[in-house]
Amino acid sequence: MRKYDIAIIGGGIGGLMAAYRLKRRIPEAKIVITERGNTLEKRNCPAGKNRTCVHCKHCSITSGFAGAGAFSDGKFNLGTAYGGTLGEELGEDNANYYISEVDEILNEYCTSGIPKVYFSNEELKLKCLQNNLRLLDMNVKHLGTDNNFITMQNLIKRISEDGTELLPFYDCENITESGEEGYILHYANGEKITSDKIIIATGRGGANFVSDFCRSFGVHMRSNYVDIGVRVEMKDIIWKEFSDQIYEPKILYKTKTFEDRCRMFCFNKGGLVSAENNHGIITANGHSYAEPEKKTENCNFAILSSIRFTEPFNQPTEYVESISRLANMIGRGNVLVQRFGDLIRGRRTNDHRLGQNTVIPTLRATAGDISLVLPHRILTNIIETIYALDKVAPGTANDDTLLYGCESKYYSIRPEFKNDKFELVDGVYIIGDGSGICRGLSQSGAMGIYVADRIADI
Numbered sequence: 001m002r003k004y005d006i007a008i009i010g011g012g013i014g015g016l017m018a019a020y021r022l023k024r025r026i027p028e029a030k031i032v033i034t035e036r037g038n039t040l041e042k043r044n045c046p047a048g049k050n051r052t053c054v055h056c057k058h059c060s061i062t063s064g065f066a067g068a069g070a071f072s073d074g075k076f077n078l079g080t081a082y083g084g085t086l087g088e089e090l091g092e093d094n095a096n097y098y099i100s101e102v103d104e105i106l107n108e109y110c111t112s113g114i115p116k117v118y119f120s121n122e123e124l125k126l127k128c129l130q131n132n133l134r135l136l137d138m139n140v141k142h143l144g145t146d147n148n149f150i151t152m153q154n155l156i157k158r159i160s161e162d163g164t165e166l167l168p169f170y171d172c173e174n175i176t177e178s179g180e181e182g183y184i185l186h187y188a189n190g191e192k193i194t195s196d197k198i199i200i201a202t203g204r205g206g207a208n209f210v211s212d213f214c215r216s217f218g219v220h221m222r223s224n225y226v227d228i229g230v231r232v233e234m235k236d237i238i239w240k241e242f243s244d245q246i247y248e249p250k251i252l253y254k255t256k257t258f259e260d261r262c263r264m265f266c267f268n269k270g271g272l273v274s275a276e277n278n279h280g281i282i283t284a285n286g287h288s289y290a291e292p293e294k295k296t297e298n299c300n301f302a303i304l305s306s307i308r309f310t311e312p313f314n315q316p317t318e319y320v321e322s323i324s325r326l327a328n329m330i331g332r333g334n335v336l337v338q339r340f341g342d343l344i345r346g347r348r349t350n351d352h353r354l355g356q357n358t359v360i361p362t363l364r365a366t367a368g369d370i371s372l373v374l375p376h377r378i379l380t381n382i383i384e385t386i387y388a389l390d391k392v393a394p395g396t397a398n399d400d401t402l403l404y405g406c407e408s409k410y411y412s413i414r415p416e417f418k419n420d421k422f423e424l425v426d427g428v429y430i431i432g433d434g435s436g437i438c439r440g441l442s443q444s445g446a447m448g449i450y451v452a453d454r455i456a457d458i
């Protein structure tokens with residue numbers, strides 16, 4: 001059995017940043033990153049050709065080296081206002097220090113041009129406030145899908161040259177203790193490795209792995225909230241005032257009927273709506289390319305309604321998965337798409353009406369009726385949010401606006417840490433989206449460097 005000092009499970013930005021820092025702090029350490037997906041270069045989503053999901057075992061969009069961020073728009077948050085709660089965990093100054101460390105590393109490996117930084121804007125903030133909307137405020141660096149990919153490629157090459165072993169198609173099924181040897185990691189391909197220390201960096205896709213680990217090692221899990229809703233697509237020009245100035249509007253709205261929190265985020269200017277396969281459940285997402293020739297006429301963003309369940313219910317992830325599964329059932333294995341005008345008139349969208357729509361869909365989804373899928377409360381929240389957003393970006397509530405269902409984000413597993421090193425049990429640490437703390441590239445990377453520093457300090 002191969003033996004390592006530190007095994008990192010998951011090759012997303014969290015795991016990569018941890019490996020990068022560890023090699024700088026303890027060069028002699030024997031480190032491995034095991035990843036359930038493919039190498040970055042060989043990650044390939046077959047949906048690219050015909051724009052429809054073919055249900056791969058491990059989704060190439062979210063799994064593989066460079067993680068869920070590999071084909072992302074590469075929007076890098078230069079602060080803690082959103083994208084996770086690392087500021088609360090580490091203190092704002094400390095969290096910002098680690099985010100700036102990630103930024104510096106990415107700058108070093110971003111060889112394909114200088115990314116543009118968008119600054120927060122007081123006028124737009126006021127306009128939103130006057131309409132009961134809260135524009136979240138932070139400077140954002142935009143790499144774009146292509147630059148982001150090249151940056152990650154360069155970073156991974158460097159990590160490999162540093163001597164960290166990178167093992168694709170190593171899907172960790174479980175971890176057991178082995179006395180003097182530390183821990184044994186058991187893989188789906190029949191391999192086993194031992195390691196003194198482990199960093200779990202399995203992202204959102206590793207939610208079940210983390211909960212299984214917590215159950216078998218007696219780590220208490222707190223209930224976190226889940227977000228469910230739709231991906232919204234319309235003509236790019238409708239949000240141009242915002243996107244030209246701040247690139248990515250992230251807006252919170254407290255809905256009138258239920259006083260729930262709804263948020264607009266993950267904005268993609270000139271972007272494409274994409275399908276994501278989460279263990280056989282197909283959900284919507286979006287991205288955009290930096291290169292002008294790859295831009296579309298559309299923009300897209302998510303509108304999600306947040307739910308925090310209270311006792312006795314404790315399966316929020318399953319709840320969200322059930323709703324998404326229902327959309328797939330009606331959509332015959334695909335996400336649904338509906339015109340906003342059809343939703344408001346209480347009728348399904350069909351291929352004929354979709355064919356006449358002025359907004360041309362960028363994802364081939366099944367024309368249908370999302371009101372047959374989303375619970376009343378969530379649908380009401382989404383409709384109210386669209387009308388509220390229409391006040392600051394008129395045209396958002398047009399009949400031809402497209403809603404893709406469902407999109408979901410769940411952060412329901414929030415393990416209790418032993419200490420401020422994010423240690424779950426002796427020698428096992430957790431970082432990134434899978435920790436329930438992060439929701440973006442910068443905080444996940446920052447948490448990776450933070451934990452690497454704590455391990456190196458021992």
Ligand SMILES: Cc1cc2nc3c(=O)[nH]c(=O)nc-3n(C[C@H](O)[C@H](O)[C@H](O)COP(=O)(O)OP(=O)(O)OC[C@H]3O[C@@H](n4cnc5c(N)ncnc54)[C@H](O)[C@@H]3O)c2cc1C
Pocket residue numbers: 009010011012013014015034035036037061062063064065066067068069070071072073074075076077083170171172173201202203204205206209276285286287431432433434438439440441442444445
């Ligand atoms: C389409 C899309 C666009 C996005 N755009 C942005 C953006 O522009 N800006 C932003 O800040 N954030 C964006 N995000 C979110 C961002 O990508 C994530 O927050 C970030 O990647 C989390 O990093 P991570 O390292 O914690 O996890 P991940 O990047 O999810 O990496 C975890 C890795 O672990 C692997 N894994 C899981 N379980 C196992 C296991 N049991 N064994 C072995 N390997 C395992 C997975 O295959 C995956 O590669 C986007 C996400 C998506 C899906």
